[in-house]
Amino acid sequence: MLDGCVPWPEDVAAKYRAAGYWRGEPLGMLLGRWAEQYGEREALVGADGCSRVTYRALDRWCDRLAAGFAARGIGAGERVLVQLPNTPEFVAVCFALFRLGALPVFALPAHRAAEVGHLLELSGAVAHILPGTGTGYDHVAAAVEARARRARPVQVFVAGEAPAVLPEGFTALADVDGDPVAPADVDASDVAFFLLSGGTTALPKLIPRTHDDYAYQCRVTAGICGLDADSVYLAVLPAEFNFPFGCPGILGTLHAGGRVVFALSPQPEECFALIEREHVTFTSVIPTIVHLWLAAAAQGHGRDLGSLQLLQVGSAKLHEELAARIGPELGVRLQQVFGMAEGLLTFTRDDDPADVVLRTQGRPVSEADEIRVADPDGRPVPRGETGELLTRGPYTLRGYYRAPEHNARAFTEDGFYRSGDLVRLTADGQLVVEGRIKDVVIRGGDKVSATEVEGHLGAHPDVQQAAVVAMPDPVWGEKVCAYIVPAPGRPAPPMAALRRLLRARGLADYKLPDRVEVVDAFPLTGLNKVDKKALAADIAAKTAPTRPTTAGHGPTTDGDTAGGGGSAGGVTAAGGGREEAA
Structure with a gap:
């Protein structure tokens, strides 16, 4: 395996091969097989509807791109930073690199100079493929700056509409072409590409995914979702994100002979139009997008969404009140998804009872997935109790790339990955996500799950979305601050009303918001998470000693005092901490 990566133990790998999970099929080879099977069926459709690529044409395109990259010195084992929007070029570039044995390193279009520079250095990339004009950000200028700071400049390829004059060392992707050459001899057990961690650290770590493990992930999830040649997938989230890339997403749809349609924005105006025009049958989104789509549905969007059968929702906790609205208001079947770029995926199933779909995140997609729910000392907790999720399996990594110190904390001695997620298992084995170890407010020693409080706040009819964070306090250490986005056309509820609601729903006083901030919208990460x-x-800036201690807008106390109470104990858990949910 590539130096800097941690392989599965030989006996474990042999077991996965014997069971048929790993079939020794490099990803680049799979596209050729799909082209033979599905021929002139449409594989990819751009957001504008003009870019339409058949399976056979995609196979030829990838062959010629691979030859063009090879002519420019990109070969097996070399890393290439791929930072492209949701377009057919993204798929073509990835498969061209797979055929060379080169390794895409996924970067989000939202990443800027700091993240790009970090990823170039960490990965040792020899090339960078980025978008041209029309994205609202000058990626070319940023690449010039990043390139100038490197001791060894990288080649830069510009996709889409490139500037009329490119800087030295930059090439338009449209000019990368050549007569097909024999593909590299790729070992399917080796790394195919790198996903990014995200969320809990300032800069992402690299997650190596092998040909074997990712091909298996795509196959098994496509089977659970019942994909076939009539399936039409709408890629809403950034394609470099694990959820839309292979859960089953883009690759799972291609495996089944279906059609992938790309959206450039998650906004309902664009996505609903694409669903209507392309007869989309399923898509995958996050709760933030669900809020947007439900608001549009309530206002009357005027689009025919009748083709849409399945809506996968994951990447963040989907609270029950929001989950219950999806079927009636959007007319689709909900599938809850929990997962991580590092591996483990759990899905609800089509035949699950309604309460399982609404209240749980399902069960693992593979019978070979192993799960432990552990206390802070790593001991299993009784079923039904909350603890940290530890996992290992045929598509869960054994170590981050070039991160030995972090790996020593993030993995147990027997290879279980410490996810940092707080979960419990129901009596029938369904997973329920209760929050993140680090997404906790420690209020005078009492530990308040932000996820729990957010779910209850969302039950108020005047609250569209809630986010809870820790607010510094000289006495309590931290207090509970709730940010609220009011429901469209509704006034923000006063804090006293919110606190009464939470008490009525059984929450202890120490979990109630000490302060409420009302905002029009939440800031989002590059993955569209809050x-x-x-x-x-x-809130730290607003409550700093030199600043006023009352909210600049929205209610704060409204005559209702905060409760302390509770024990000074509470449960915490140690470990590496999962970096990104699927």
């Missing part, structure tokens, strides 16, 4: 770091920084 950016809690930004919210925490905002």
Whole structure:
């Protein structure tokens, strides 16, 4: 395996091969097989509807791109930073690199100079493929700056509409072409590409995914979702994200002979139009997008969404009140998804009872997935109790790339990955996510799960979305601050009303908001998740000693005093901490 990566133990790998999970099929080879099977069926459709690529044409395109990259010195084992929007070029570039044995390193279009520079250095990339004009950000200028700071400049390829004059060392992707050459001899047990960690650290770590493990992940999830040649997938989230790339997403749809349609924005105006035009049958989104789509549905969007059968929701906790609205208001079947770029995926199933779909995140997609729910000392907790999720399996990594010190904390001696997620298992084995170890407010020694409080706040009819963060306090250490986005056309509820609601729903006083901030919208990360770091920084600035201690807008106390109470104990858990949910 590539130096800097941690392989599965030989006996474990042999077991996965014997069971048929790993079939020794490099990803680049799979596209050729799909082209033979599905021929002139449409494989990819751009957001504009003009870019339409058949399976056979995609196979030829990838062959010629691979030859063009090879002519420019990109070969087996070399890393290439791929930072592209949701377009057919993204798929073509990835498979061209797979055929060379080169390794895509996924970067989000939202990443800027700091993240790009970090990823170039960490990965040792020899090339960078980025978008041209029309994205609202000058990626070319940023690449010039990043390139100038490197001792060894990288080649840069510009996709889409490139500037009329490119800087030295930059090439338009459209000019990368050549007569097909024999593909590299790729070992399917080796690394195919790198996903990014995200969320809990300032800069992402690299997650190596092998040909074997990712091909298996795509096959098994496509089977659970019942994909076939009539399936039409709408890629809403950034394609470099694990959820839309292979859960089953883009690759699972291609495996089944279906069609992938790309959206450039998660906004309902664009996505609903694409669903209507392309007869989309399923898509995958996060709760933030669900809020947007439900608001549009309530206002009357005027689009025919009748083709949409399945809505996968994951990447963050989907609270029951929001989950219950999806079927009636969008007319689709909900599938809850929990997962991580590092590996483990759990899905609810089509035949699950309604309460399982609404209240749980399902069960593992593979019978070979192993799960432990552990206390802070790593001991299993009784079923039904909350603890940290530890996992290992045929598509869960054994170590981050070039991160030996972190790996020593993030993995047990027997290879279980410490996810940092707080979960419990129901009596029938369904997983329920209760929050993150680090997404906790420690209020005078009592530990308050932000996820729990957010779910209850969302039950108020005047609250569209809630996010809870820690607010610094000289006496309590931290207090509970709730950021609220009011429901469209509704006034923000006063804090006293919110506290009464939470008490009525059985929450202890120490979990109630000490302060409420009302905002029009939440700041989002590059993955369209709520950016809690930004919210925490905002409230820290507002409550700093030199600043007023009452909210600049929205209610704060409203005559209702905060409760302390509770024990000074509470449960915490140690470990590496999962970096990104699927």
